[in-house]
Amino acid sequence: MTAPPLPNLRHLAGIVAIAEGGTMSAAAECLNLSQPALAQGLAKAETSLGAALFLRNAKGMQPTEAGRIFAARLVRGFDFLRMAGPLAQRDHLDRLLTLNQMQSLIAAVDHGGMRAAAVRMGRAASSISRACRELEAQTGALFDHHRPTRQAEELARVFKLALNEFRQGQEDVLGLQGVAGGRLAIGCLPLVQAMILPEALNRFAPEFPAVAPQVVDGDYDSLVRGLWRGDLDMLVGALRPEGLPDQLVQMRLFSDELLVVARPGHPLSGRDTVRLADLSAYPWIAPRVGAPARGYFEAMQAVLNPAPELPLPIETGAHSVMRGLLMGSDRLTVTSRLQVQRDIAQGLMVPIAYALSGSGRDIGVTHVEGWLPSVPQARFLEILRQVVGELT
Numbered sequence: 001m002t003a004p005p006l007p008n009l010r011h012l013a014g015i016v017a018i019a020e021g022g023t024m025s026a027a028a029e030c031l032n033l034s035q036p037a038l039a040q041g042l043a044k045a046e047t048s049l050g051a052a053l054f055l056r057n058a059k060g061m062q063p064t065e066a067g068r069i070f071a072a073r074l075v076r077g078f079d080f081l082r083m084a085g086p087l088a089q090r091d092h093l094d095r096l097l098t099l100n101q102m103q104s105l106i107a108a109v110d111h112g113g114m115r116a117a118a119v120r121m122g123r124a125a126s127s128i129s130r131a132c133r134e135l136e137a138q139t140g141a142l143f144d145h146h147r148p149t150r151q152a153e154e155l156a157r158v159f160k161l162a163l164n165e166f167r168q169g170q171e172d173v174l175g176l177q178g179v180a181g182g183r184l185a186i187g188c189l190p191l192v193q194a195m196i197l198p199e200a201l202n203r204f205a206p207e208f209p210a211v212a213p214q215v216v217d218g219d220y221d222s223l224v225r226g227l228w229r230g231d232l233d234m235l236v237g238a239l240r241p242e243g244l245p246d247q248l249v250q251m252r253l254f255s256d257e258l259l260v261v262a263r264p265g266h267p268l269s270g271r272d273t274v275r276l277a278d279l280s281a282y283p284w285i286a287p288r289v290g291a292p293a294r295g296y297f298e299a300m301q302a303v304l305n306p307a308p309e310l311p312l313p314i315e316t317g318a319h320s321v322m323r324g325l326l327m328g329s330d331r332l333t334v335t336s337r338l339q340v341q342r343d344i345a346q347g348l349m350v351p352i353a354y355a356l357s358g359s360g361r362d363i364g365v366t367h368v369e370g371w372l373p374s375v376p377q378a379r380f381l382e383i384l385r386q387v388v389g390e391l392t
Helices: 009-021 024-031 035-049 065-081 084-088 099-111 114-121 125-139 150-175 196-207 220-228 292-304 319-327 337-345 375-391
Strands: 054-057 060-063 185-188 214-217 234-238 248-256 258-262 284-287 314-316 332-336 350-352 361-368
Touching: 009 024, 009 035, 009 065, 024 035, 035 150, 060 065, 065 150, 084 150, 099 114, 099 125, 099 150, 114 125, 125 150, 185 220, 196 375, 214 220, 220 234, 220 248, 220 361, 234 375, 248 375, 258 337, 284 292, 284 319, 292 332, 314 319, 319 332, 332 337, 361 375
Parallel strands: 185 214, 185 234, 284 314, 284 332
Antiparallel strands: 054 060, 234 361, 248 361, 258 332, 258 350
16 A cells, blocks of 8 residues: 655644644634635545544544554654754744645755756656745755755755655554555665675565565765665664764664684684784785774784785675685685674685684664654564574
């Protein structure tokens, strides 16, 4: 079941006002809307969702279960939307916006300009341009030579977070009717790519066939930007002890450690003890810059004093490339135990008996502060914890 198009913002605000005021008349007065207009908007929303949001009785209008769930999500969405006013230095900007303006600015920011957004959305460029220029008249300059400004990016972020809540509210109501849907967008760092995330998704999919999970990999900084902007719901992988952007929080799942690995049959494999001098006789594969293992690798290289005839390290963050390099050479690398656990079990790699003291790091989930997971998202987190418990 696909969520219907969103009602306009005035009608969404009306649903919140009815839930808070308890009567149609109080809500209409609060929003400066006529009761017939408000009633018509509510009726359209209920029809599109296939569920009554309020029960009418002598005491007024009482939210149904669907109404309570939907209104709670709308409140969260409008909380995000109210952040737009201070960003644009315009009081009550949230009351002046339209869905078309919000969606047009998001598209222009995501695609680098109004013309590119129109092409990607299959809409006329004049339509996107008109909506963005209307918004500029209320907020000030949002484009510089047709490129989005920093202010445009900040506004698009809060618009996207608000729309995510509005759409999830629809999905929550549809979920009451038997099919839980919505978004599950996961940023995936290398440490969980090989085992944890695939296993969790394989268990999740049969329980929620109406959800199409999206997994995005990449470097930490780009994934954090996607999370902060509302493009991702969570980021799974190594946590950062410092430098976390504002409004993001981390949740620890377990601790992992680093180890030195090589191909089966490597001259150092099978030894009970390996010394630092032994490691210096072989070429290396370097974790990519920014990876948690990179700092440890660089500290090791600083004291290894490798032979000058050895080739320089090859840098890669791709697990398959790293594995292929190891299999075809006598190179060594420093990597996460969890990342290569399956490769070791399958005989594709072997651990080298050199202890890497102090290499433990926390693995977990990063998300936006105040995030309220949907039913599928919350269940995915439960499954993720189960998988972690079994594998670690």
